[in-house]
Amino acid sequence: MYDGGISDSIKTYELGLNQNTQEYNVAKNPTTYAASYVYKKVKVVTKYKKKYRYHGKWKYKWVYKVKYVWKKYKVSSKSTSSSMSQYLKATKNCQSTSSTVKLLATSITKPVVYNVTTNVTNSTNSSTETSSSAETGTCSTVTCSTSSDSSSVNASENSSQVSYTLVTKNLSTYEKAEAIFNWARDKLEYQFYFNTRKGALGTLTSGSGNCCDLSHAIVALARSIGIPARYVYGSCKFSSGTMGHVWAQLYVNGRWYNADASNNMNSFGVIRNWNTNSWTLKGIYSQLPF
Incomplete structure (x- = not known):
């Protein structure tokens, strides 16, 4: 097989268990084993009085009986x-x-880098590319913008532009x-x-x-x-x-x-x-x- x-x-x-001790998992989900239960074989000694007859008279003496039983123990989930x-x-x-x-x-x-593209309207007369960077928490961004009419030196006041934002996210x-x-x-x-x-x-x-x-x-x-x-x-x-x-x-x-x-x-x-x-x-x- x-x-x-x-x-x-x-x-x-x-493996990993004493020859006189048997453990096995009873949890339904293996992930939760750290908070499940195991069974262990332990030695139990019982003391009791034994009645016997000696020369026609009943007498008593203490005797001990040894047996092995399975006991349930909870495994601690604290690490x-x-x-x-x-x-x-x-x-x-x-x-x-x-x-x-x-x-x-x-x-x-490694951190994930991806683009975020947005359309913006430029209300100034400048067609020069600009760049800026910002960092918030675990993410950093770099933004650049380009004019829709790069062949013209004098762009119109309301020229349409596309903004590309590079976002870096740490895992x-x-x-x-x-x-x-x-x-x-x-x-x-x-x-x-x-x-x-x-x-x-x-x-x-x-x-x-x-x-x-x-x-x-x-x-x-x-x-x-x-x-x-x-x-x-x-x-x-x-x-x-x-x-x-x-x-x-x-x-x-x-x-x-x-x-x-x-x-x-x-x-x-x-x-x-x-x-x-x-x-x-x-x-x-x-x-x-x-």
């Missing part, structure tokens, strides 16, 4: 700066400090994260093989990778511009069957957003190529262990 690029040796145990720092570090397969990764991430999230953190995901989804091709093989740099250079390496690329690009990113490993139900799968999550405005670039059906924060209402969490990592 196709397993999403996770080898059998990895699937024999639950401190120290806990978030692990999702910004460069690793062996997430080369976020590489100049190649940084230049690409900067290019993907918000959410827009940067979305731009990185869209680029990875559209520019990188999914390729099947087991576990990590290329890492972030190899995936960006070759233009393809499996679910692990596509996640490496997204995580590296996000971390290189200061957006916390992590990996999620789970057993997911696809149309072809249940299989192991890895995807990235980016932290924006206090929330983790899914970034699964393995299928063009998906968008930033929304997964459509597998059933998000029925899946099993295997691990959440700052550094993918396979």
